[in-house]
Amino acid sequence: xxxxxxxxxxxxxxxxxxxxMVVWSVPEPVPPSTHGFKYxxxxxxxxxxxxxxxxxRGKGDHMHxxxxxxxxxxxxxxxxxxxxxxxxxxxxxxP
Numbered sequence: 001x002x003x004x005x006x007x008x009x010x011x012x013x014x015x016x017x018x019x020x021m022v023v024w025s026v027p028e029p030v031p032p033s034t035h036g037f038k039y040x041x042x043x044x045x046x047x048x049x050x051x052x053x054x055x056x057r058g059k060g061d062h063m064h065x066x067x068x069x070x071x072x073x074x075x076x077x078x079x080x081x082x083x084x085x086x087x088x089x090x091x092x093x094x095p
Contacts, residue, residue: 041054
């Protein structure tokens, strides 16, 4: 089995922000993650990442909020997207 793209969305907001969500179903977990997904969700403005969620090899599931990098407790793709959108709305001033 090969990787399968399951989410690929990019949008722009009125403040000049860019939101991009890319999620792949992968045949083997990306260590140290234990689930079968590889993902990268980012919100950036003026060339700076303000919010990011990803599961980089060697780091596992984590999120970037401003300069902070924090563990992210991945459960499902739907919850991942919901959590990401919530953080983006907070950054944009629309909680």
